[in-house]
Amino acid sequence: xxxxxITGSAGFIGxxxxxxxxxxxxxxxxxxxxxxxxxxxxxxxxxxxxxxxxEGDVAKPGELDALVASVKPDGIIHLAALVSVQExxxxxxxxxxxxxxxxxxxxxxxxxxxxxxxxxxSSAAIYGDATALxxxxxxxxxxxxxxxxxxxxxxxxxxxxxAAFGITVRCQRYFNVFGxxxxxxxxxxxxxSIFDRRYRDGKSVTIYGDGQQTRDFISVHDVARAxxxxxxxxxxxxxxxxxxxxxxxxxxxxxKVFGKxxxxxxxxxxxxxxxxxxxxxxxxxxxxxxxxxxSAQVSVEDGLTELIRVG
Ligand code: UD2
Numbered sequence: 544x545x546x547x548x549i550t551g552s553a554g555f556i557g558x559x560x561x562x563x564x565x566x567x568x569x570x571x572x573x574x575x576x577x578x579x580x581x582x583x584x585x586x587x588x589x590x591x592x593x594x595x596x597x598e599g600d601v602a603k604p605g606e607l608d609a610l611v612a613s614v615k616p617d618g619i620i621h622l623a624a625l626v627s628v629q630e631x632x633x634x635x636x637x638x639x640x641x642x643x644x645x646x647x648x649x650x651x652x653x654x655x656x657x658x659x660x661x662x663x664x665s666s667a668a669i670y671g672d673a674t675a676l677x678x679x680x681x682x683x684x685x686x687x688x689x690x691x692x693x694x695x696x697x698x699x700x701x702x703x704x705x706a707a708f709g710i711t712v713r714c715q716r717y718f719n720v721f722g723x724x725x726x727x728x729x730x731x732x733x734x735x736s737i738f739d740r741r742y743r744d745g746k747s748v749t750i751y752g753d754g755q756q757t758r759d760f761i762s763v764h765d766v767a768r769a770x771x772x773x774x775x776x777x778x779x780x781x782x783x784x785x786x787x788x789x790x791x792x793x794x795x796x797x798x799k800v801f802g803k804x805x806x807x808x809x810x811x812x813x814x815x816x817x818x819x820x821x822x823x824x825x826x827x828x829x830x831x832x833x834x835x836x837x838s839a840q841v842s843v844e845d846g847l848t849e850l851i852r853v854g
Contacts, residue, residue: 545775546570548616550601550649551623552588553580555725556664556717556766560620561588563767569593569775572614574607576600579626584724602645611652618660618774621649621701628668629731631690642693643700650704658710661701662773665714665783667759667826669695677827680716680783698783705781713773713835715766718787718826722763722846723853735760735797739850742801747809750794752816757791759826762841762849772835779834787826788839800847 547564551557552573557580564571565588573585573596588594599606601623611619624642625631631638646663653661668691669684686692698714705712721735730737738748769786773779798811831837841849 544568544570545617546572546614547618547620547774548572548574548611548614549620549622550574550607551580551621551664552596553577553582553584554622554626555584556720556763556770557622558584558588558724559722559763559767560622560770561585561594563771564774565591565593567771567775572597572610572616574599574601574610575623579726601648602641604648607648607652608655611656611658615656616658618662619649619653619658620662620770620774621646622664624664625690627729627731628688628690629729631688631693635689638689638693642690643696646697646700650701653710654704654708660711660713660774661705662713662715662770663697663701665698665716666691666694667716667718667785667787667824669698669716672821673824676823677789677825678785679827680785680830702781711779712781713779714783715769715773715786716783716826717766718759718761718785718824720763720766721760721850723850725763734794735847735850738798738801739854742805742808742851743854745808748798748801748811749814750798750811751814751820753813754795754798754811755793756820757793757823757825759787759790759824760792760797760843760846761786761788761839762846764846765839765841769831769835769837772837776835782834784831784834785826785828786831786837787828789826789828790843791823791825792843797843797847800844801851804848804851
């Protein structure tokens with residue numbers, strides 16, 4: 544069994560990854576500053592004697608060094624980040640600090656304490672407006688936001704450190720993740736979280752465009768499993784991999800599932816397409832399977848049904 548330190552452990556993906564590792568019998572030490580994470584997300588984890596939590600800021604020099612030196616984890620899963628693409632546009636400095644500089648601090652903390660593995664929350668945003676679908680990892684990277692650029696830079700920082708100092712680094716390029724605990728607060732939150740909140744509040748949803756646009760929606764439970772595999776599977780090499788299902792789902796198909804559960808709510812309204820939106824996004828899932836033995840197991844329909852039931 545491994546001891547894993549998770550930065551951003553109170554966040555959407557962080558808390559599910561924590562739960563997954565604990566369920567598999569591992570020990571987890573979490574760190575979060577609750578900037579976007581929520582204490583409530585760790586309610587289940589906090590019941591486990593295998594879980595401990597440190598309230599702190601990964602981006603503050605020295606803070607992580609001390610924690611990593613005292614915990615001596617087998618691996619670090621680095622999920623703490625500025626998570627909103629929109630916020631990276633309005634505050635590129637903060638994006639630099641939380642999404643690039645903080646990653647360097649994680650790499651350094653690992654080096655100083657001899658940590659052997661780092662798993663990093665990268666994003667499909669590094670590809671930008673890719674038109675050749677499905678998107679393969681070797682595609683030219685053309686990020687179109689400070690957020691996407693920071694994720695790409697972070698991959699390079701970690702892989703460089705890994706090669707120089709003998710750390711196995713896995714960069715996980717998440718596609719459109721959905722599931723319980725995702726924050727629906729902003730108009731730029733993930734569409735599934737916005738739809739879930741509106742249906743729950745008895746309101747109908749708005750589809751921007753005709754609803755034929757597609758995304759590679761992946762359940763957060765699958766993402767948590769991919770993170771756990773990348774952090775604990777023996778004998779894996781450094782590298783990057785899309786964390787996706789390899790299947791395209793249209794917004795209309797997603798809305799159909801909500802409609803089944805909320806027959807009393809008016810059908811969606813349609814509005815003009817959102818400026819800058821891409822029509823289709825789809826990942827190729829082969830690399831994660833080859834490198835980690837990971838393939839997504841939760842169908843969009845099952846994942847949505849769980850979200851609607853559990854919230
Ligand atoms: C993601 C990022 C976005 C940008 C983009 C680059 C998130 C949440 N968004 O957007 O910032 O980096 O990738 O490819 O990470 N929609 C509706 N109704 C709503 C909300 C959304 O119809 O109330 C549509 C939206 O116009 C889009 C689709 O749903 O066509 C998916 O939207 P999204 O923001 O969940 O995800 P995405 O991949 O467009």
